[in-house]
Amino acid sequence: MRAAHGEDGRSAESATAPADRRRWWRVDCRDVANSRRFLDVLVNRDRVVLVGPPGHAAALSANGMSQLSVALRDAAVQARR
Numbered sequence: 001m002r003a004a005h006g007e008d009g010r011s012a013e014s015a016t017a018p019a020d021r022r023r024w025w026r027v028d029c030r031d032v033a034n035s036r037r038f039l040d041v042l043v044n045r046d047r048v049v050l051v052g053p054p055g056h057a058a059a060l061s062a063n064g065m066s067q068l069s070v071a072l073r074d075a076a077v078q079a080r081r
Helices: 012-016 062-080
Strands: 024-030 036-044 047-051
Antiparallel strands (some): 036 047
């Protein structure tokens, strides 16, 4: 489940879909070398899927943790529908 991404890293779907219809979220993070990476939170039927940076760890700032928390909460609501 992928959508085209704009320069800001948001998908066309998540940029335009209302929060109650969004099916995936992108959370900014860094790897251990401090390179910019992303964690994706997807809704696949009744499951919430976390996709981390391939082959990398994800280090989240306080803001990134807030984004992840919101994305997980919203994805859980979508998965229950």
